[in-house]
Amino acid sequence: MWVLNNVASPVGDPNQRLTSWFLKALISRVSRVCPTPMNLNGNSSPQRRLMTVTELAGYVDLIPWHRFGFCASNSAIFKAIQGYNKVHILDLSITHCMQWPTLIDTLAKRPEGPPSVRISVPSWRPPVPPLLNVSSEEVGQRLGNFAKFKDVPFEFNVIGEQPTVPSSPCISTLECSSLQYDFLLNQVLNPSTLKLEDDEALVINCQNWLRYLPDEQNNGASQEISCRDIFLNRIKDLNPCIITVVDEDSELDVSNLTSRITTCFNYLWIPFDALETFLSKDNSQRIEYEADIGHKIENIIAFEGTQRIERLESGTKFSQRMRNNGFFSVPFCEETISEVKFLLDEHASGWGMKKEDDMLVLTWKGHNSVYATAWVPCGFDD
DSSP, rough: OOOHHHOOOOOOOOHHHHHHHHHHHHHHHHHHOOOOOOOOOOOOOOOOBBHHHHHHHHHHHHHTHHHHHHHOOOHHHHTTTOOOOOEEEEEEETTTTTTTHHOOOOOOOOTTOOOOEEEEESOOOOOSOOSSSHHHHHHHHHHHHHEEEEETTTEEEEEOOOOOOOOOTHHHHHHHHHHHHHHIIIIIIIEEEEEEETTEEEEEEEEEEGGSOOOOOOEOOOSSEEEEHHHHHHHHHTTTTTEEEEEEOOOOOOOHHHHHHHHHHHHHHHHHHHHHHSSSSTOOOHHHHHHHHHHHHHHHHHHOGGGGGHHHHOOHHHHHHHHHTTTEOOOOOHHHHHHHHHHHTSOOOOEEEEEEEEEEEEETTTEEEEEEEEETTOOOOO
């Protein structure tokens, strides 16, 4: 760690900045085992703050990390709901509905006229960036105003009773996963809570969310079943017309610390390197974006057990999990691929896209960064 201290710099090149965050994570891990007055290089971590909606828009537009998934998912959803007059979207995402204005605008231009759109969001989300300074209800009101302007019939619901969180300084990491898991199963993925209708197309959209579900084993009657598998089976029981899943393409849900450090470093250099291409070292947006990644690194490296909530699994591994649980993948059409390419043309030349089986994968200088997939339950009527 003292050697790393001579290499790391919070104001250096991308690798030095990334190393600085890894050093902080290692110090955090050591201090949990053996408190020490170590004072190594680097400034204190910026405090997470609440963004305005305008700032959030700039945050997701900074690099195509989020917009890639929005674009691929919206195109797949638009194709899946053709012929329906009523659409119900259950939105499990961490970006506060930033995905939906584009879809609403596209639906408004549908030749046969727009369907009525109902969006349901959980009343509780993982306590991870980006964080917003307005409530979900206000976000829904703004979406409703936009839909009204586009002449799209619209309804927005915040579903479920927000779980009571015990007072504890460690609650954001210690009990987040189990609380969210129980909340999702018992309140959100509940047909009566969702008020499902027979003549509506149900869409389930998962953007950077499933990694926060615990992957421990639950004792079943005959065998141990993963909590994530139970969650996916509950989704399948709702019989959605499409499930879209977008997440970061890295394997960080491993117990071995050395493997986790190596994989994490070899993956998270991507956003640091991408930001370097167009933002100065002292740019406030860049500093805040990197700090959010730094908090993620700390959780991956410094914590274990239920306190480690950042548990990514790669797109390949997740796709196999979906197939094992009775889902068929839906290939993205050429029109979707063209839309994604058009989006990437607006960003730095290092960004690209490739197909792996039925996945679309966002790449930076040829390295996988984010995957997008679409699924239907086996036996879905249409």
